[in-house]
Amino acid sequence: MAAPMANLEVLPRSVRLTLLLGLIALAVFPYMSGPYYTEMVTRMMIMAIFAMSLDLLQGVTGLVSLGHAAFFGIAGYTLAFLTPAVEPVSLWWTLPLAVLSSALAALVIGFFVVRTKGIYFIMVTMAFAQMIYYLFFDNKVLGGSDGLYINFRPDASLFGWLPFDLENRVTLYYATLVLLVGCYLFLRSLLWSPFGRALAAIRVNEHRMCAAGFNTFGYKLTAFTLAGAMAGFAGYFYGMQTGYANPELMGFHLSAHSIMMVILGGMGNFAGAIVGAFAFEYLLHLFKELPVIGGIDFGKHWQLWMGFFIVAVVMFAPRGLLGLMDRLGRGRGPRGERHE
Amino acid sequence: MELSSFLIQLLNGVQYGLLLFMLAAGLTLVFGIMDVVNLAHGSFYMLGAYLAYSLSSTFDSLALAIVAGAFMSVVFGLLLEWLLIRHVYQRDHLDQVLLTFGLIYIFEELRSIVWGDDVHGVKIPELFSASIPLTENMSYPIYRLFMSGICVALAIALYLLISKTRLGMKIRAGAFNRDMTEALGINIKLIHAFVFALGVGLAAVVGMIAAPVSSVYPGMGMPVLIICFVVVVIGGIGSVRGALIAALLVGLVDTFGKVLLPQVASMLVYALMAAVLLWKPEGLFKK
Numbered sequence: 001m002a003a004p005m006a007n008l009e010v011l012p013r014s015v016r017l018t019l020l021l022g023l024i025a026l027a028v029f030p031y032m033s034g035p036y037y038t039e040m041v042t043r044m045m046i047m048a049i050f051a052m053s054l055d056l057l058q059g060v061t062g063l064v065s066l067g068h069a070a071f072f073g074i075a076g077y078t079l080a081f082l083t084p085a086v087e088p089v090s091l092w093w094t095l096p097l098a099v100l101s102s103a104l105a106a107l108v109i110g111f112f113v114v115r116t117k118g119i120y121f122i123m124v125t126m127a128f129a130q131m132i133y134y135l136f137f138d139n140k141v142l143g144g145s146d147g148l149y150i151n152f153r154p155d156a157s158l159f160g161w162l163p164f165d166l167e168n169r170v171t172l173y174y175a176t177l178v179l180l181v182g183c184y185l186f187l188r189s190l191l192w193s194p195f196g197r198a199l200a201a202i203r204v205n206e207h208r209m210c211a212a213g214f215n216t217f218g219y220k221l222t223a224f225t226l227a228g229a230m231a232g233f234a235g236y237f238y239g240m241q242t243g244y245a246n247p248e249l250m251g252f253h254l255s256a257h258s259i260m261m262v263i264l265g266g267m268g269n270f271a272g273a274i275v276g277a278f279a280f281e282y283l284l285h286l287f288k289e290l291p292v293i294g295g296i297d298f299g300k301h302w303q304l305w306m307g308f309f310i311v312a313v314v315m316f317a318p319r320g321l322l323g324l325m326d327r328l329g330r331g332r333g334p335r336g337e338r339h340e
Numbered sequence: 341m342e343l344s345s346f347l348i349q350l351l352n353g354v355q356y357g358l359l360l361f362m363l364a365a366g367l368t369l370v371f372g373i374m375d376v377v378n379l380a381h382g383s384f385y386m387l388g389a390y391l392a393y394s395l396s397s398t399f400d401s402l403a404l405a406i407v408a409g410a411f412m413s414v415v416f417g418l419l420l421e422w423l424l425i426r427h428v429y430q431r432d433h434l435d436q437v438l439l440t441f442g443l444i445y446i447f448e449e450l451r452s453i454v455w456g457d458d459v460h461g462v463k464i465p466e467l468f469s470a471s472i473p474l475t476e477n478m479s480y481p482i483y484r485l486f487m488s489g490i491c492v493a494l495a496i497a498l499y500l501l502i503s504k505t506r507l508g509m510k511i512r513a514g515a516f517n518r519d520m521t522e523a524l525g526i527n528i529k530l531i532h533a534f535v536f537a538l539g540v541g542l543a544a545v546v547g548m549i550a551a552p553v554s555s556v557y558p559g560m561g562m563p564v565l566i567i568c569f570v571v572v573v574i575g576g577i578g579s580v581r582g583a584l585i586a587a588l589l590v591g592l593v594d595t596f597g598k599v600l601l602p603q604v605a606s607m608l609v610y611a612l613m614a615a616v617l618l619w620k621p622e623g624l625f626k627k
Binding site for chain 1: 375427622
């Protein structure tokens with residue numbers, strides 16, 4: 001069984017140009033639109049960071065994790081626990097602590113799961129994520145099924161000086177944009193570092209990497225922990241933006257959504273994860289806002305449309321939007337099928 | 341713990357384990373024979389429970405409802421296999437995960453459209469509604485014994501089908517070497533369709549016989565799916581015998597955990613899975 005093929009690790013010029021135009025559009029967006037869409041795009045960018053963190057596992061290393069939301073949720077919950085009811089808490093120590101708790105959880109769970117391969121990996125990541133989900137869902141001390149409120153966004157002041165105020169919607173938007181660009185550049189350079197090459201080689205042929213003397217367990221565990229930490233960044237920002245942390249943040253649905261985002265854009269190059277996250281979140285918004293026609297509330301049944309959409313993507317565009325673009329551009333191209 | 345309450349918990353654990361086994365057996369067969377990850381397995385369980393709710397009031401008999409429901413779910417499984425599942429056998433696990441996740445959304449929403457979002461109960465048939473008294477204030481419901489009996493009968497039928505019949509021989513050959521089996525003139529597509537439909541039918545039947553005890557509610561397939569994953573991981577993919585041992589183990593650990601260590605009961609089965617992963621990453625009975 002060969003691993004899924006690498007998708008456009010070297011981005012064609014057209015895609016790079018599109019990304020640059022996208023960045024410019026994101027940079028001026030808050031000035032062009034109202035508060036509602038600014039918040040929506042902030043959430044899309046947070047999801048893009050989350051999707052990129054999964055892409056490191058799914059697209060680069062070939063590990064399909066169906067429990068990645070657990071690490072997203074843990075950071076959100078950490079912020080909720082650290083924020084007192086009546087005053088904000090400092091950004092500068094809660095963010096590292098939240099990311100660290102996600103990383104630690106990923107290290108412990110990773111220690112068990114990266115021993116497994118293929119179907120086992122999928123099932124085991126899902127089972128451990130559900131274990132954490134139920135831990136929070138069943139325990140009143142941890143917020144129970146309702147979750148916890150985060151009454152104040154973290155305070156960014158340093159020794160009395162306030163460089164930026166996260167309570168401001170536009171400031172939060174730009175903070176998220178900076179994080180998004182930072183994560184993207186970090187992951188792109190990681191992809192071409194010796195560590196990233198080793199991960200890609202593990203996807204292509206793990207046996208050969210073992211034979212070549214690489215400790216693949218260590219590499220995979222490091223990648224799993226790193227991806228968990230980055231999901232923690234996204235989860236912290238999500239908790240900060242929405243003002244709550246509930247078990248749904250670690251739920252199975254969010255994990256599956258993130259896989260869908262990575263697939264939708266095209267995996268293994270991080271740019272696709274961003275495109276996919278934006279497209280998926282926009283579609284979700286679109287489906288939920290469908291109008292009532294002839295007494296039938298189409299928006300209420302968004303799960304049905306999303307289900308049909310996902311099935312259609314798997315059947316007709318298995319390499320995602322970037323793959324589709326590339327194939328149409330070249331008029332040919334390998335399909336995303338597995339070769340036995 | 342007194343002997344009588346220990347006995348009741350033991351029976352409960354075994355009964356839960358047998359139920360889990362029937363669910364996990366369908367899942368592990370589809371994994372082992374077609375190499376397909378099926379996240380929608382829990383949805384078939386839910387579908388069965390709702391069918392039992394609807395049909396038992398139509399026919400006024402749970403037994404008739406189960407027979408009719410089993411037939412309907414097998415036909416449904418064949419249709420689904422023909423329409424979608426057979427196109428992803430050769431594809432990456434990732435595509436299978438997404439496809440069946442999309443199906444979960446579709447089934448869950450269709451369930452909401454057809455049956456609404458209320459919790460329903462299904463009546464225990466008159467014949468089995470009594471209880472066996474054990475002590476002055478403790479008794480064991482006959483229906484639970486009946487459930488265990490059905491599961492054991494199904495398990496024996498499944499064993500005979502797979503290991504003693506010509507069809508079972510073809511199924512095993514197909515799992516062992518698909519191309520060679522096809523070259524010998526066996527219609528492997530038909531076999532796969534049958535195995536998938538069998539899995540759907542098993543899940544739906546378990547949903548139907550469990551409905552009077554568990555009641556019928558939205559999202560009931562999800563926890564079942566996850567616990568089935570745990571069973572399959574512990575038992576080893578594709579191993580029906582492994583699934584049996586693992587299901588009984590999980591059933592007993594979960595039941596006694598809830599009585600003896602209620603604070604951490606929901607974590608215990610996962611701890612069991614983690615321990616097995618450390619000891620044998622491919623499950624207890626990987627062939």
